[in-house]
Amino acid sequence: MSPDYLKELLLAVKEGGVSIDEGVATLKKLPYEDIGCARIDHHRQLRQGMPEVVFGEGKSVSQIRQIITAMSGRGNNILVTRLDDEKAKQLLAHFPVASYHADGRCLTLEFQPLAECGKGTILVVSAGTSDLGVASEALVTARFLGNRVEHIYDVGVAGIHRLLAQQEQLSTARVLIVVAGMEGALPSVVGGLVDVPVIAVPTSVGYGASFGGIAALLGMLNSCAAGVTVVNIDNGFGAACAASLINRG
Amino acid sequence: MSPDYLKELLLAVKEGGVSIDEGVATLKKLPYEDIGCARIDHHRQLRQGMPEVVFGEGKSVSQIRQIITAMSGRGNNILVTRLDDEKAKQLLAHFPVASYHADGRCLTLEFQPLAECGKGTILVVSAGTSDLGVASEALVTARFLGNRVEHIYDVGVAGIHRLLAQQEQLSTARVLIVVAGMEGALPSVVGGLVDVPVIAVPTSVGYGASFGGIAALLGMLNSCAAGVTVVNIDNGFGAACAASLINRG
Amino acid sequence: MSPDYLKELLLAVKEGGVSIDEGVATLKKLPYEDIGCARIDHHRQLRQGMPEVVFGEGKSVSQIRQIITAMSGRGNNILVTRLDDEKAKQLLAHFPVASYHADGRCLTLEFQPLAECGKGTILVVSAGTSDLGVASEALVTARFLGNRVEHIYDVGVAGIHRLLAQQEQLSTARVLIVVAGMEGALPSVVGGLVDVPVIAVPTSVGYGASFGGIAALLGMLNSCAAGVTVVNIDNGFGAACAASLINRG
Amino acid sequence: MSPDYLKELLLAVKEGGVSIDEGVATLKKLPYEDIGCARIDHHRQLRQGMPEVVFGEGKSVSQIRQIITAMSGRGNNILVTRLDDEKAKQLLAHFPVASYHADGRCLTLEFQPLAECGKGTILVVSAGTSDLGVASEALVTARFLGNRVEHIYDVGVAGIHRLLAQQEQLSTARVLIVVAGMEGALPSVVGGLVDVPVIAVPTSVGYGASFGGIAALLGMLNSCAAGVTVVNIDNGFGAACAASLINRG
Amino acid sequence: MSPDYLKELLLAVKEGGVSIDEGVATLKKLPYEDIGCARIDHHRQLRQGMPEVVFGEGKSVSQIRQIITAMSGRGNNILVTRLDDEKAKQLLAHFPVASYHADGRCLTLEFQPLAECGKGTILVVSAGTSDLGVASEALVTARFLGNRVEHIYDVGVAGIHRLLAQQEQLSTARVLIVVAGMEGALPSVVGGLVDVPVIAVPTSVGYGASFGGIAALLGMLNSCAAGVTVVNIDNGFGAACAASLINRG
């Protein structure tokens, strides 16, 4: 609703090109108009010409196939997240261009080369072998959104020297995604070693009083390292989206 | 523990300039040594020549005065957070250079001009009048850390058009900090309107089943807008630290 | 226990058509009978001549079949809720008049045309595709209880303009049921756009810290929009009952 | 932003009474103005000519006095909620027109007679003497919003016959607000006795495992009586807003 | 609504002494009528000639004084629970017959000798010195309701032999009330030593993860000793009521 547009409209009314009733009708719809066109789904980074994302969980193979077919008409690259092996297998049979990332349970369909949008590297750091799935979802998503990505595996805080040995690699990243379950302490330690934003991802790994990731989530929210922000439990995708926005900035 | 350093050491051992026992002693201490130098306190952004931060809560006026006196010797600017009116009054009497930001309960001592470090603007958006305190802590901190800052007040989701009317200002920020209590829905809506990182700060404002900010915290963690990350309840300071790191990147 | 029925009974006693002992026996059973027929399953809106409801979850096909057979004797319409595909299939084979609403997991048996009881339209608004099941249960129930119903799909708060584009339709409803999972913010936004009662239904959709709908439930209870009331998680049926009572008022 | 207002404005522009630049300026401010005056505190039912509401908790006497002074210029009636005795005393001294409802901790300033907007009666039912404060907030608010109101006190479920003795009064209401602490069972029982909407308000009354109203809240959300909806703990104001919307419908 | 009453009524209708319309009116009111007479307050054991109970918490001295004055007209004994020292002092000055039990925060007014109603002894067992207040409330209440009472103090499970040394006294009680905070294990141990009902009372004593009595409450609900039932946290009064009903049976 720019001033220029309003000026033109009022001029037209004044000059009679637009009747008063037409003017009223136009002005009444204004706030809505610049709206309707845009978003097919909730992922704001997914405009025309940009990659599209399908949340696979709870959707049937047939539903996903239809969505992919509809989307692929625009020639955009497509990412399907939270997709189990069985469904992936059937989709791979249907879409030869697709490739499945089993660890992160993601399917990508790259109809065109991924455009590099990020200015630096997104580094994913994960604590234990059981955090690999979530870390992998973050990695695949971040790469798909046009970022250079790296990964440091298996550097839990109970063996702190292994982490310190990677300090050089830590210091070269522009954004870090730190994935950890159990007590969720890794982002606090990493946050104390670097000068860039750290996005913490709690995982539901653990047993007993880990309560499906609550212990890790609370640990991260209460991190004593300033500069750490947190996403939902197991939300590797969300962390990658946020990291990507930061990396483009 | 760079290769060059190791090479020199081994050469010295080989050539006898360093005895084998001395070499063993040196190598044993290696991981510690290249360490000790660095961090005096937990605030990584607070290096020599950088501003210093004191967490005021739970500290007596006398303790804070000693800390400020000690720190001010280095000529650095100092920020004291979580400081109530009463303590502030006494510190203002003691340090003429200090100024108190009552809304955000912060005291700043600027012995030198604040260096501008950020590339863009950090915009703080807050939902209700009762979120102003936390928003103000974020604003003061972000400015103190060298960022240009702006603020949009009182744009709760139950009067959505007020927020939409600010869309232009929203779109000019490089990072957003969105502060909200009660149901914590504002970051989700804002996240859908911009293409830059959004840091959500739940506040303890509310009553009944808001449970001191838990409702808002959960709302933000479950945000359907990708790109939103979350900090602890009422943690305006932490949000500003993270935003500042992003804005420098 | 209508006055007419009592009058007839007393007349019959007076005139000798019903003996005093028979009269006593009949009157003694009255409170039961009144119950036996009308309140078989606690749904007060289901009186003589009104539709009847069976809660399908945890009942076997055989049990449901018996209940339907017993109820259908009275010629009333019947609604079975929380019924999965498998059971529905068997019941459809048995009751040709039945039709199954797979999305909402409801079976309806309409032995007579649905009487229209509501004064206006009940509009069901749902946030994401995964909230469709609960929204559908609300829709089918509301229609079954004699209301005109409409539905707006897929208008989550992270794409707020899609919702605003529907403002005209929002403003024509007499009651709104707003269904949302994850952060549960939609009722707050909708509540700010309309002047009629809004019934919020949290859904168990989400993962991680959504805790099976608790995040959405808390978000809705803490809504900053006055006039929003809340029902239990996933309780589309209950929301429709409440909306129907409002729409008849 | 009524069509009539727009029509007048455009006509004035067309006829030259308002210049195009003035027209642009006016239109640009429209969304703000519409807000600035009407939605000062998120209460959508409070338009021009309608009562205004101030949430008193956490505001100083001086702040409230300023807000009232600003609002009263428009001649609207004003309701201040969550106001303790001490503040009320000072405000009463300042505004002779004000009257304070100590039980419900509400202050009302009626500059003009309350317009009756509701079609029927809103009946507030409360369980114990300690629920009176919340019940009273609901009563005062409902009356202030233009409804006829009645109240049944002290009819807890452990003395069920006292409630049943009031069944006639229960049956004459158009909407019920049922307030209860402890186990929160009253709305379930009342819901089974009437055919109109029941809004349940859990109170924080109780001790031990009542957890500040959580027990009552859960009891109400799990009510076996269909047609019961719930608002936040102690939220008598919100219940009255919702009941008022229903009563106008 | 006895058969005899119905018979008489119908006979009267048949014989013309009662008109049909009168009969209808009478029958319509029947379920209500035999109701209204009974319960003045929630304490069912408090009939005419029986002791009366006032819950003191949250009531002003003036309110309690009025209630006592009103009640004492009937000559019944009165118990005021949850009454702090300050209020008690004022009431003692007003009612010479009153005596205050400081440990249990109860005031009793015995206008007539306490009638003994129980068949055996109620034994109150408490774990630590900090559980004495709750134990004392139970003791005073049980005695007031007409029971012989005894008390064993300070027999926590970490010094199990002290408890075992009291086994003879344990075995002579007809009902036991076992009061414990912290881990709440005492009722489980006691329950294994006796053959009579054990009522467990969790107290809010403890710190850290005792969560105001939740730890003790959960411990008691999960007791491995069959025959243990539980009341609310700190609810010594409720335990005594239940024990008294058992002791009278």
Next chain:
Amino acid sequence: MSPDYLKELLLAVKEGGVSIDEGVATLKKLPYEDIGCARIDHHRQLRQGMPEVVFGEGKSVSQIRQIITAMSGRGNNILVTRLDDEKAKQLLAHFPVASYHADGRCLTLEFQPLAECGKGTILVVSAGTSDLGVASEALVTARFLGNRVEHIYDVGVAGIHRLLAQQEQLSTARVLIVVAGMEGALPSVVGGLVDVPVIAVPTSVGYGASFGGIAALLGMLNSCAAGVTVVNIDNGFGAACAASLINRG
């Protein structure tokens, strides 16, 4: 048991004043003994000649068969709780004397007639059809422990008149067990109608915010009816044990 006492006792034995058998009898009453022999499992009411109980959940058919075989040597009656259909079938094939109570998931083996131990009737009241399983476990257990038992089904609080119609039966019981899920309000209402102990059993029936029985549990703990005590969620067995102890007293 002071040394002096022992000394005297031994002296008396030595000198013949106390026979060896008397000495043994005296010493036998020291705690150890009447212990080691008696308690094979944690159920104190299960002495020699008394029924025995096996907790079936988590035990294999083979384990249960062995335990039954061992126990049956003593000729005692045996109750197996928490036993699913499949296991029951196999055990029935093995033990012809056994009979399975499918609703309550209990198996009983009555090698001798059940001795009646209770003085009155235990009445089990249940709210909805889905609470029948837990009610049935209570019924079977109570009968097995030697009590007369009765049952009132399907009297939820949302249809309060059905409950009131049973008031006569309610008043004849010596102990009541009230079983309810969802909001758990039934025990409060029943507790207000009777003058005998009420044991409340929350069930895990419900969905959404019933949280597997927590809502019902909290509702019961916060009951406004004095004299209500509570057992663990779904613990029909425990309720029957406690009721049986009360009924024997």
Next chain:
Amino acid sequence: MSPDYLKELLLAVKEGGVSIDEGVATLKKLPYEDIGCARIDHHRQLRQGMPEVVFGEGKSVSQIRQIITAMSGRGNNILVTRLDDEKAKQLLAHFPVASYHADGRCLTLEFQPLAECGKGTILVVSAGTSDLGVASEALVTARFLGNRVEHIYDVGVAGIHRLLAQQEQLSTARVLIVVAGMEGALPSVVGGLVDVPVIAVPTSVGYGASFGGIAALLGMLNSCAAGVTVVNIDNGFGAACAASLINRG
């Protein structure tokens, strides 16, 4: 202690094979006895000749003074925990031998030199300055129980190198007590650096989602470092007791 054993013993006493004194000695070892005398309170390490402990919280100065006076008759050293400044001041005036440890809120009265009972050093490591109180309680208690103690302050995980710089001191301890609030990660890191038992103490330090120490508690229970055990929130005393038992072993 079978009847046979008792019979034999008594027979032997009667026949002179066992003297009366031997008989008494044998019978004295039956559990009761070596019990009754010893445990005045719940602290098992506090036998005759050993230090005594008084839990100060919730006790009046007068009560504590009486307890100390009673205890001091035995000449034992006394420790009073959880004692605030005000009470301490009064007790110091009364007992000249007493000294107050303000940080740890402990008062000690050493009537005799502390006996050294531990084999090695107990090292207390604390994360932040706000954990000092709990750490100090642990230090004072451990020293009082006869252990050599050391302390490393202010080594939070966000500045990991400061901790690593102390590795030598860490490696010389026989037991470690690690005190931390907020995310509670320090015990995990320390546990990975040493080969001795680590007792973790969560503190209630933190704000927002630290929930009074729950975040730290969960972090410690879920520690990925084996060999870490946990005590209750803020329970420095309990940690010192456990560490002392280990150090004596």
Next chain:
Amino acid sequence: MSPDYLKELLLAVKEGGVSIDEGVATLKKLPYEDIGCARIDHHRQLRQGMPEVVFGEGKSVSQIRQIITAMSGRGNNILVTRLDDEKAKQLLAHFPVASYHADGRCLTLEFQPLAECGKGTILVVSAGTSDLGVASEALVTARFLGNRVEHIYDVGVAGIHRLLAQQEQLSTARVLIVVAGMEGALPSVVGGLVDVPVIAVPTSVGYGASFGGIAALLGMLNSCAAGVTVVNIDNGFGAACAASLINRG
């Protein structure tokens, strides 16, 4: 990275057997290697020549087989925890040296005799038959780590005399591990009977309000017996690691 190894390496460099570049390469890898071999899974007690541990849960048979094969090259003994029957069967077929401990769900491969490292006995005490699995995990782990172990079964607190009968065995242990579900009271009672460290392990055994072990966990954290420390729910392995560290000290 033992000194001896370093000495040899430097000597080889000095003497020319290892070139400087080779030396640099070796040293650069040291921190990794030291990790690669020893800390494959975060268990610090597993150095060269010491047993190795694999966490079996969530790993496929094939993955575990590879890890075992890799590890077994070093000749170390190996423990696989959390391994179900089905996987164990396949691994037993592959590794003849393996033996499976079904109760504790552990597989051990002893390529060399277990070295005895502990000074005394670790006694595992468990409350009910359903705690046997966790107790068994603790037993197998403790034995595997080189400790003498004993076990007392089935001594729940509701039959306290059974526990007391074992007091002699309790008093001979150097460390106790006490395993209990439901109310988790056993460690408190045991802690009052012994003078050595007690490690409490809550188990997820129980139903209803045991909440998967939370009730037991809270009970243990709030133990009134000093000297009790706690590990995570069902964490028999962790308890054994801690006990083993204590027993070696």
